[in-house]
Every structure is written in structure tokens, then in C-alpha cells.
Amino acid sequence: MAEAAPAINIGIEENAREEIAGGLARLLADSYSLYVKTHNFHWNVTGPMFQTLHDMFEQQYTELAEAVDEIAERIRALGSPAPGSYTQFSRLTSIPEETGHPDAQEMIRQLVSDQETVVRTAREVFPVVDRANDEPTADLLTRRMQVHEKTAWMLRSLLE
Template sequence: MSTSMKIDIGISDASREAIAGGLAKLLADSYTLYLKTHNYHWNVTGPMFNTLHLMFEAQYTELALAVDLIAERIRALGHPAPGSYRAYAALTGIPEEDDAPDAEEMIRRLVAGQETVVRTARSIFPLVDEAHDEPSADLLTQRMQVHEKNAWMLRSLLAS
């Protein structure tokens, strides 16, 4: 017979639950952006093909590692990490698409996706700060740095 041990890390059950809920949204946004970026990597065409193909690959590879870190933090807080397309679709702020955009529109949509992830991460900070949850704060800071930089680099491709 298995019994769960109470989690006693200095963060209340209610705070751990709220933070895990916010991180679940971050996980959903990150995974959705991963899928979108990987799709664009496969399907980009045009004069910037090689540049975008390689940039998209670097970004989706980084996202693949990030989703694991986010899910593991949710688990460390004592909650299950969402792991289905249905769960991600319900939690994400990044729209799914079924069209085939050109390269410039791909870039615009990825900028929007990167910025959505940043806003989601930023929205969790009040909960994390109040609970003195430094590991989650560190994770959020790292995620925001990556996504703000990616958005800047993508936006730079559109500047005339």
C-alpha cells in the first residue's frame, strides 16, 4: 500500500497549487509554441529558407528542453503536469492554426507566440514572489529571457 508523504518545502498547499496552475499554462504555451515552431521549420520556403530553417530548429530544440524543466517543477510542487493535446489546447493562449502561412507570416506568428509565453511567465510572478518560491522565480526569469530574445531576433527579420 502506497501512501503519499506530505510536501513540506515552506510553501503552503494553496500556494503550491496556484503556482502549479500557472506553470501548467506556461507548459501549455511552451509546448504549443514548440509544435508551431517545429511545423514552420518543416514547411518554411522562400529566399530566407536556410536562415529560418536553422533559426526555427534552434528555437524548437530549446523549447523541447524547456517543457521538461517546467513539467518537472510542477511535479516538484506536488501536482501532475498536463501532458495531452487536449489539456494544452484548454490552457494555452497561443492559437492553433490550420493554414500554410508564408515565411513572413510565420515570423509574425512566432513573435506573437514568444510574447505570449513571456506574458504567461510574467503573470505567475506575483504568486511566486508571495510564496518566496525562488526555484520557480528562477525558472520564470530564464524563460522570459529566452523568449524576449527570440521575439527580438524574429522581429529584427521583419525590419525594413
Template sequence: MSKSINIGIDESQRIAVGEGLSRLLADTYTLYLQTHNFHWNVTGPFFQSLHTLFEQHYTELSVAVDDIAERIRALGLLAPGTYAEFSKLTQIKEVQGNIDANTMLKNLVESHETLVRTARSILPLADQANDESSASLVSDRLVVHEKTAWMLRAHLE
């Protein structure tokens, strides 16, 4: 961590927010992998629509991981970037094996809801630090994941 960072946020608060964002990054990247996996392996009568939907989702997540990692760097921390680091930090459950489209949808709902909880846990840290940039990023992620979870749940009804 650079000792020359003076962006108006106390160092301990900057570290706490950065560590929270590292957990968000790990969850987001893990969800990206999960969604990409499902995109490749979905089958069934709704193949085309789900294949396309999952592609839209993983494309959005790809941009999100970059935004989150860059915010971590702006706070002066190293962004985690390996599978080993992500596996230690993520709360998203890995899915293995051949599963049907309905199970994929259920898993994605759970994963997006997990990400919402992770994001929500960071907001008080960012607010306490008066870190509007991180709070805004996290708020934007909340909107995306809450809406995506709702839309995925609609497929299950």
C-alpha cells in the same frame, strides 16, 4: 496531490504556482509545435537560415517543456501532457494552412510575446509564495522569450 509535501510553501500557494506553471507549459508546448511546423514547412529565399533558426528554437523549447513539467511535479501537481489539456490552457493561437515565411515570423513573435505575458503573470504568485525555484525558472523563460521575440522582429524590419 500528495499530502506529504512539506517544502516550506503553503499548499494553496503551491497549487496556484503549479497551475500557473501548467499554463506556461501549455503555451511552451504549443509554441514548440508551432515552431516545429514552421521548420518543416518554411519556403522562400531565406529557407536555409529560417529552417536552421526554427530548429534551434524548437530544440530549446523541447528542453524547456521538460524543465517546466518537472517543476510542476516537484510542487506536487500533475503536469498536463495531452493535446486536450494543452488546448484548454494555452493562449497561443494555432496557425493552420500554408503561410509564407514572413507570416510565420509574425506569428512566432506574437506567440513568444504571449508566452512572456503568461510567464509574467506567474512571477507574483511565485514571489508571494517565496518560491525561488519557480521564480527562477520563470525568470529564465522570460529572458529566452523576450530575446527570441526581439530577434524574430529583427527579421521583419
């Protein structure tokens, strides 16, 4: 009979780890939902800015694909299961799904809003992360906010 794995002892209390993992689960759901939407827009963009937007959206969804893995792995390191189904993501996300075929300008507007939504979700997790002195998660959140704030700025610039 195999012995049970030792309890997690990383200097963060279990209730704080669970609360942080819950916040990260929302960030994961938002990030995955944004990944799906950005990939959809990459496939379906049309118009005079096609090549520019097609390439830009590909860079964005590729970066998001790596990010969702990093977020999920942090949730696991904290001792919680990472959500991984459409049902879980749809319950946790703040990103509205797009089932239609918006024009390029509307795609950009939606992505600006969605990038900023991800920033707000990440920012909401910070208070518990700070209280728990969870520097690895703080670093992850800071990096995610930087990426999404910059991406929102770049997308917004296309609308000005």
C-alpha cells in the same frame, strides 16, 4: 502494504503550490503549443530565407523541447500533475494554432507574437511566486522570459 509518501514540506503552503502549478501549467501549454508551431514552421518554411529560417526554427524548437520538460518537472516537484495531452494543452494555451501554410514573413510575425505571449504568461505567475518565496520557480520564470524576449527580438529584427 507500502506506507504513504510523506507530505510535501518545502516551505510553500499547499494552496500556493497549487496556484503556482496552475500558472506553470498554462506556461507549459503555451510552451508546448509554441514548440509544435515552431516545428511545423521548420518543416514547411519556403522562400529565399529558407535555410536561415529552417535552422533558426530548429534551434528554437529544440530549446523549447528542453524547456517543457523543465516546466513539467517543476509542476511535479510542487506536488501537482503536469498536463500532457493535446486536449489539456488546447484548453490551457493562449497560443493560436496554425493549420494553414503561411508564407515565411507571416510565420515570423506569428512567432514574434507567440514568443511575447509566453513571456506574458510567465509574468502572470510571478505575483504568487513572489508571495510564496518560491525562488526555484522565480528563477525558472526569469530564465524563460529572458529566452522568449530575446527570441522575439531576433525574429522581429528579420521583419525590419
